[in-house]
Amino acid sequence: MSLSDPAFLGFFAIVFVLFYLLPGGTARLVLLLAASLGFYAQFAGVYTFVLLFIAAIAYVGGVALQQTVAKGRRQTVFLAALVALLAPLVLFKYLGFLCDSVGITLPDTIAQLALPVGLSFFTFAAVGYLIDINLELLKAERNPLRLALFVTFFPLVSAGPIERGGRLLPQFDLAAPLSATRAFEGLRLVFIGLVLKVLIADTLAVPVAAVFGDPESALPLEKFVAMVFFAFNLYADFAGYSLIAIGCAKMLGIDVQPNFRQPFLSPTIPDFWRNWHMSLSFWVRDYLFMPLRARWRRSGHRGMVAATVVSFTILGIWHGAGWQFFFYGLAFGVLASASLYTVKYRDAVYARLGVPPMVVRVIRAFITFVLFSLVLVLFRVNYLADAWLFYRDIFSLGMLDNLATALKAAFHGGAPLDMPMMGPYAAYWLLIAAVVAGDLMARSGITLAKIPMSIQVAAYNLGMASIAYLWMSSSVAPPFLYYKF
Amino acid sequence: MTARVARVFSEVLGVSAEQITDDTSPDNTPQWDSMAAMNLVVAIEDEFDVTLSTAEIISMRNVAIVKKVLTAKGVADA
Amino acid sequence: MSAVEGAEVPAAERSGLREWRRLIVSLILVFSPLLLAGATLEGLAWRIGETMPLAMASQWQDAAPGRVWRGGDGHSFLAYRVARIDDLKPEIIALGPSRANAFRGDGFAPYSFYNAGQTAWTFEQYQRFLDMIAHDGYAPRAVVFDLDYWMFSSGFDHYWASRFDPKPETHIANLLRVLGQLTTDPVDLLKRLGRTDREHGLFTLLTGEGFGPDGVLTPKPTTPDPQRLADDGTGAGVPPAVFADRIADEQVEAFERFVAAAKERHVALIGIQLPFYKKVLSALNDSPDAGIWREFQGDKWRQRLAASGVLFFDFADMPDYRDKPEYFTDSLDPDSRVVGQIMRTVMADPRVRDLLPKAAGQ
Numbered sequence: 031m032s033l034s035d036p037a038f039l040g041f042f043a044i045v046f047v048l049f050y051l052l053p054g055g056t057a058r059l060v061l062l063l064a065a066s067l068g069f070y071a072q073f074a075g076v077y078t079f080v081l082l083f084i085a086a087i088a089y090v091g092g093v094a095l096q097q098t099v100a101k102g103r104r105q106t107v108f109l110a111a112l113v114a115l116l117a118p119l120v121l122f123k124y125l126g127f128l129c130d131s132v133g134i135t136l137p138d139t140i141a142q143l144a145l146p147v148g149l150s151f152f153t154f155a156a157v158g159y160l161i162d163i164n165l166e167l168l169k170a171e172r173n174p175l176r177l178a179l180f181v182t183f184f185p186l187v188s189a190g191p192i193e194r195g196g197r198l199l200p201q202f203d204l205a206a207p208l209s210a211t212r213a214f215e216g217l218r219l220v221f222i223g224l225v226l227k228v229l230i231a232d233t234l235a236v237p238v239a240a241v242f243g244d245p246e247s248a249l250p251l252e253k254f255v256a257m258v259f260f261a262f263n264l265y266a267d268f269a270g271y272s273l274i275a276i277g278c279a280k281m282l283g284i285d286v287q288p289n290f291r292q293p294f295l296s297p298t299i300p301d302f303w304r305n306w307h308m309s310l311s312f313w314v315r316d317y318l319f320m321p322l323r324a325r326w327r328r329s330g331h332r333g334m335v336a337a338t339v340v341s342f343t344i345l346g347i348w349h350g351a352g353w354q355f356f357f358y359g360l361a362f363g364v365l366a367s368a369s370l371y372t373v374k375y376r377d378a379v380y381a382r383l384g385v386p387p388m389v390v391r392v393i394r395a396f397i398t399f400v401l402f403s404l405v406l407v408l409f410r411v412n413y414l415a416d417a418w419l420f421y422r423d424i425f426s427l428g429m430l431d432n433l434a435t436a437l438k439a440a441f442h443g444g445a446p447l448d449m450p451m452m453g454p455y456a457a458y459w460l461l462i463a464a465v466v467a468g469d470l471m472a473r474s475g476i477t478l479a480k481i482p483m484s485i486q487v488a489a490y491n492l493g494m495a496s497i498a499y500l501w502m503s504s505s506v507a508p509p510f511l512y513y514k515f
Numbered sequence: 516m517t518a519r520v521a522r523v524f525s526e527v528l529g530v531s532a533e534q535i536t537d538d539t540s541p542d543n544t545p546q547w548d549s550m551a552a553m554n555l556v557v558a559i560e561d562e563f564d565v566t567l568s569t570a571e572i573i574s575m576r577n578v579a580i581v582k583k584v585l586t587a588k589g590v591a592d593a
Numbered sequence: 594m595s596a597v598e599g600a601e602v603p604a605a606e607r608s609g610l611r612e613w614r615r616l617i618v619s620l621i622l623v624f625s626p627l628l629l630a631g632a633t634l635e636g637l638a639w640r641i642g643e644t645m646p647l648a649m650a651s652q653w654q655d656a657a658p659g660r661v662w663r664g665g666d667g668h669s670f671l672a673y674r675v676a677r678i679d680d681l682k683p684e685i686i687a688l689g690p691s692r693a694n695a696f697r698g699d700g701f702a703p704y705s706f707y708n709a710g711q712t713a714w715t716f717e718q719y720q721r722f723l724d725m726i727a728h729d730g731y732a733p734r735a736v737v738f739d740l741d742y743w744m745f746s747s748g749f750d751h752y753w754a755s756r757f758d759p760k761p762e763t764h765i766a767n768l769l770r771v772l773g774q775l776t777t778d779p780v781d782l783l784k785r786l787g788r789t790d791r792e793h794g795l796f797t798l799l800t801g802e803g804f805g806p807d808g809v810l811t812p813k814p815t816t817p818d819p820q821r822l823a824d825d826g827t828g829a830g831v832p833p834a835v836f837a838d839r840i841a842d843e844q845v846e847a848f849e850r851f852v853a854a855a856k857e858r859h860v861a862l863i864g865i866q867l868p869f870y871k872k873v874l875s876a877l878n879d880s881p882d883a884g885i886w887r888e889f890q891g892d893k894w895r896q897r898l899a900a901s902g903v904l905f906f907d908f909a910d911m912p913d914y915r916d917k918p919e920y921f922t923d924s925l926d927p928d929s930r931v932v933g934q935i936m937r938t939v940m941a942d943p944r945v946r947d948l949l950p951k952a953a954g955q
Contacts, residue, residue, distance in 0.1 A: 050609075165570040207608070210615035217620075300549075316573065319549070324572045327553045334550060370550060491627040498627075499772075506766045 031072065032188060033274040034227045036501045041069070042278055049282055054205030059175050062204070062282070066184040070147070073188065077146035080118050085181040087114045088156040089174050095163050096170035108164045115160065119153045122146060127351035148188040150348055152181050154313055159195035161317050168196045176202045183284075185275040189268070191289040191309035198284070206283040218478050219277030221490060222468075226270025228497045230461045234263035237458060238410070240451040245416045250423040251432035252449050257420065260410050261403040262462045265294065268307065292469040294402075297394035299362065299369045302402060314345045331371070338370070339363035354408040354417065361405045516592045520582060523558045527551060540577035563590050638771040640786065642793025647676040647761055650793060654806050655680060657790075661811065663803035664794030665762040666770070667711075671722075672761035674709040677808060678726045683707035685949075687808075688722060689739030690714045690833070692867050694810040695929045696737060700936030701952055704734065708808030714753040714833070716744060716847040720854045725759065732858040735948060740864030740898075740905060742889035743833050745848070747841035752832060770795055815928055817919040822870055825923040829876030829883065834869075834925060836882035840889065852901050861948050862903045863939065868911045868931055870924035904944055908935050 031037040045065045052058050071078045091111025098104045122145050129136050159180070162168035171177040180198050181187075206212075241248045241256035248256065272289035279286045293306035303311045319341040326333030339360065346359015380390045407420045423429060438444035449455065471477075478486065518532075524539065525532040528546040541547040547555070556572050559565075559581065565588050567575075575581045586592065621628070638644040643664050645653070650673065654660045662673070678686065684704040687696035693710030713722045719738060726733070743749060774782050774795060785798045797803035802811045830836050855862050869877075877886040888894060890907075898905045911931065914920045920931050939945055940952055 050613075165573060167570070167574060208612040208616070210612045210619065213616050214619070315549070320573050321569050323549070323553050324556065324567075324569045327557050334553065487623050487626070490623055494624065495627050495630065502765045502769055506763065506769060 033185070033271055033278070034224060036498075041065075042281075046281060049204075050208040054207075055203065056175070058204040059179060059202060062184070063175060063179050063182065066179065066182040066187060069184040070182060070187055073147045077144070080122070080146045080149065081152065081182055081187070082178075083118065084115060084152060084156050085178045087111055088159055088181055089171070089177040091115070091160055092163050092170035092177065093172065095160070104164070108160065111160055112157065115153060115157050118146075119149055122149060124347075124351045148190075151190045151192055152187055154192050154310070154348075155186075155194075156181055158192070158313055158317055162195055171195065171199050183279075185278040186286065189271050189275070191272055191275065191286055192313050193286060193309065197287065201284050204283065209283075212283065213281050215479070216277040216279075216281030219273045219280060221277075221493060222478065223270045223273030223275075223277060224497050225493050226266040226273065226465070228270075228500055229493070230465060231263055231267035231270055232500070233461060234259050234266065234458055237451060237453050238263050240453070242410050242412060242416070244451075245411070245419045248423075248451055249432055249447075249449060250426055250429035251436060251447065252451050253420050253423050254429065255449070255452060257403045257407055257424070259458060259462070261294075261399070261406055262465055264406065264409075265290070265306075266465060292473045294399050294466070295395050295469055295473055296398055297391055298373060299365045299398055299401060302398050303362070303366065306402075310345065310348065314341050314348075318344055334370070335367045338367045342366060349409070352414075354411065354414045357414075358405060358408045361408070365401060365405070516582060516585060516590060519562060520559075520578060520585070523562050524555065524578065527554045527558050535578060537579040537582070538577060559585070563588075565590065634768060634772060634775075637775070638768050640789055641771060641795055641798055642789065643767045643771050643795045644764055645793065647673045648679070651676040651680045653793060658806070660791055660793070661797050661801075661803035661805055662793045663797040663810075665767065665796075668758055668766075669761040671712040671757065671759055673804070674707075674712050674808065675722075675725050675759075678707055678709065681705065681707055682731050684734040685737065686726075686733045686735075687737045688713055688719060692741075692926055693737075693739050695812075695867075695927060695932040696936070697809055697929055697933065698807045700933065700940055701949065703951055704949060706807055708804075708810075710808070710810070712757070714744075714756055715750045716844070716851040717750050718753070718757040720847075720851040721757065723851075723854055723858065723860065727858050727860070732860050735861040735863060736855065737863045737865060739867065740903070741833070741866050742886050742909075743835050743837075745840040745844040745889065746835050746837040746885055747844065749833075749835070749841075749844060750847060774799070809929075812929055813922045815919045815922055817917070819918050822872060822918050822921060822924050827873075827924045829873045829880065834873055834877075836880060837885040838882070839884050840894070849901070852903060856902065863945065863948075864898070864903045864905045865935065865939070866905075866907045866909045867935070868908050868914055868921075868927045870918070870921045871915045872924045874910055874915055904942070904948070906935070906939055906942075908938075911935075 031041065045061070048061055049058055052061055067078065067081075070081055074081070088111075091107065091114070094107050095104060095111065098107050121140075122143055125140065126136060159168070163170050171180070176199060179202060180193075180195060183193075183198070186193060238256050238260045241252055242260070245253065269290040276286045276288065287309060289307060289309050291305040291308065293302055296302040296305050319337055322337040322340060323334065326337055329336070340363070342363030343356060343359040346355045346357070346362070349355045349358065385393075404421070404424075408414075408417050411417045411420070432447055435444065435447040439446040452458075478489075481489075521532040521535040524530070524535045528544065528551055530544070530546060539547070541552070556567060556575075560567055563585055565585065567584070571584050575584055635644070642650060642653070642662065645664075647669065650662055650664070654662055654677070664673075683706055685698075685701045685706045687693050687706070687708045687710055689710055690713070691711045694708065696706075696708050696710065698706030698708075709722070713719050719736075723732075723736070782798070788798060792798050792801070792803065794803060802813070804810055828834065852862060877883045895905070895907075911927075913934075914927065914931050921927055940949070946952075
């Protein structure tokens with residue numbers, strides 16, 4: 031069960047009740063640890079030992095590093111622990127791709143290894159912890175149970191947010207009594223998360239899958255719309271999942287950093303990455319970009335660009351072992367560098383043209399969104415070659431033709447453009463409008479809690495009714511054929 | 516040292532030296548972005564003739580910590 | 594510890610309880626519309642009988658005469674029939690696909706009868722059905738079952754394997770079905786609620802069709818129009834009336850296992866190949882691909898069947914009815930008048946009279 035499955039609601043309710051029935055401290059720690067291991071085991075079965083391995087290495091490595099004073103030996107301990115922590119990630123995720131690229135064939139037993147759920151996430155959490163100890167920004171956690179929970183904590187283990195030891199470990203005293211207010215805050219986050227994930231993301235996924243599954247048959251405008259839909263699909267999916275995780279943690283009295291902050295309202299690509307998948311992007315910034323930047327600080331612009339491009343490329347391939355992810359990261363590295371170096375000139379142009387700041391923001395947000403969506407195509411295509419189909423079509427005369435037809439239909443009452451792969455078109459745009467409206471409200475500080483209670487109640491009931499309906503429909507088997515005979 | 520630090524920050528970030536306080540950090544100073552951060556490091560190293568380690572660079576999250584790091588490296592509080 | 598009656602709860606505990614109360618009461622209040630709607634839907638589905646557990650549905654059906662049930666979309670028939678048989682413990686059971694639905698009890702009086710049609714399609718399923726119903730000392734005296742040529746075609750068991758599902762429909766599936774109907778035509782559905790004292794199951798409520806207390810399905814209307822049967826989607830070459838070159842050995846083995854299982858339980862077997870409409874008959878007789886049909890009609894097979902201990906009656910070709918559409922609900926399903934005639938012939942057979950002496954006087 032993932033965080034958005036109905037079974038998880040039941041599981042979490044039980045954990046929540048037991049948590050607050052138990053006295054604070056070790057009892058609750060053990061409960062959460064048991065729940066986390068059980069949660070992970072039902073996902074990953076025997077691969078749970080990978081999770082335990084990472085936790086064990088992080089614990090032992092951290093304590094050893096803390097106790098080692100001599101610089102040379104510290105370096106050795108750090109590198110050994112780091113290699114051990116990264117080994118499963120390389121083995122399960124990247125080995126196949128690396129060998130394919132070099133022409134080595136792996137034996138079947140290795141080639142067919144499945145990727146344990148969340149490996150990229152909890153590996154990075156553990157590595158960040160180790161690096162913090164190495165840089166003496168953090169003291170090693172002596173209590174193995176607390177460290178184990180840091181690595182395995184069930185709301186975060188499957189898809190993040192990737193937390194820092196310094197933020198999470200101090201919160202594992204787990205002594206706070208039940209607070210209904212805090213529980214409501216957490217529940218609101220879970221509710222919004224479920225709406226985003228189950229109602230919006232899973233619905234938008236349908237036309238996206240249709241077009242990306244068969245790009246050759248899709249019109250240029252269909253490709254463009256699918257590209258836009260996918261950006262919102264991915265956002266709703268990931269942001270929703272993160273909110274469920276953060277909300278559950280909050281209900282247990284644990285504060286987890288946000289993962290998304292209305293990224294589509296960002297005016298520039300660098301700013302976008304400060305608001306999209308923040309836990310990963312800040313991890314890359316603090317543990318990859320800053321050290322590289324520091325190392326190359328005497329290399330002027332070249333150093334800055336190199337650090338940016340390398341960091342983003344690694345961020346790209348973190349997502350997956352494949353050339354499309356490499357280019358995904360590389361593209362953002364190039365775009366981010368270009369943005370950093372040209373922002374002053376662009377500011378000057380807007381100022382010279384006398385464009386009001388609000389309009390500038392809107393234009394910039396729009397351009398940033400389109401750039402992001404274009405690069406995101408690499409993320410979603412089933413084959414790298416398909417990306418070329420997308421880019422070729424979106425920048426083609428066919429696209430202009432489609433647009434002309436669509437605009438004529440909208441404003442002159444001409445025949446609408448037939449887009450068979452799109453399905454209930456208007457409904458999807460409505461969902462996207464809801465997401466954008468929600469983001470604008472959130473940016474303006476209008477949270478769900480501040481809305482009039484009657485509207486909140488209506489939203490909760492309608493939202494949960496729709497989610498429950500979707501959950502129920504997806505659980506039902508298809509009907510018999512020939513049932514008349 | 517405070518005045519020298521303030522002058523370095525002011526020159527690199529383009530803000531007046533009076534605005535630089537112990538609390539000044541990237542969170543409250545938009546000019547202190549990732550590009551400026553390394554320029555600051557380079558400028559501080561040049562001004563005080565020190566070499567900062569990666570750990571020290573990463574830890575310098577506000578002006579107060581900058582001064583602490585410099586003191587720890589033996590820079591006189593002049 | 595306080596000695597006062599009603600000892601004081603320590604402050605921390607009190608605030609803990611208060612927080613629990615706040616949390617739970619608020620959740621209930623906030624979600625009361627949804628909870629009410631859900632409760633209403635559950636209540637409605639229960640009243641309609643769609644979510645009623647099948648054992649209860651069976652008891653409901655016996656509590657008053659003439660009550661009809663048909664719920665679900667076909668998945669539940671097997672579980673339903675088994676529940677009915679558990680309650681009724683009938684002496685004679687009709688078994689088979691939908692063709693068997695036409696057998697009625699009057700031909701077997703005074704023996705108690707239950708029609709378990711539309712639940713089993715293959716010999717292996719017949720055998721599993723026997724396993725499901727015969728326990729705790731109960732077994733029917735006789736089973737009247739469909740014995741059609743196609744059951745011996747290669748791969749037949751595999752093709753119909755997924756139809757035999759001992760599990761009834763899930764509660765959620767039934768609930769969604771009621772919800773679907775409620776959103777399609779609520780007024781009509783609510784108007785029909787008055788009939789739930791006699792009709793249970795959404796399908797029955799909407800169509801009036803369903804299984805009676807003896808398991809017999811309300812008959813579908815027939816007309817003398819040949820076009821109806823020409824267009825009904827059934828025919829030779831279309832499953833189950835498949836073409837095949839010969840009788841398959843593995844199917845014969847399945848048949849023999851079924852016969853042995855019945856014998857072990859002292860259940861007599863009466864196998865009947867019910868009539869086909871002329872569309873199917875002529876196709877089977879004329880087609881070069883229907884070797885299995887000719888083999889099945891041949892003497893060698895008839896002798897083998899006779900030797901197996903099954904009382905077999907082949908009514909596939911009934912000259913009085915085969916040309917008349919009004920006696921067929923579709924080209925494979927003769928109506929109860931035809932089947933009634935068949936039962937009179939069967940019950941007059943001396944071997945059957947020996948088997949069922951009490952009915953012999955009818």
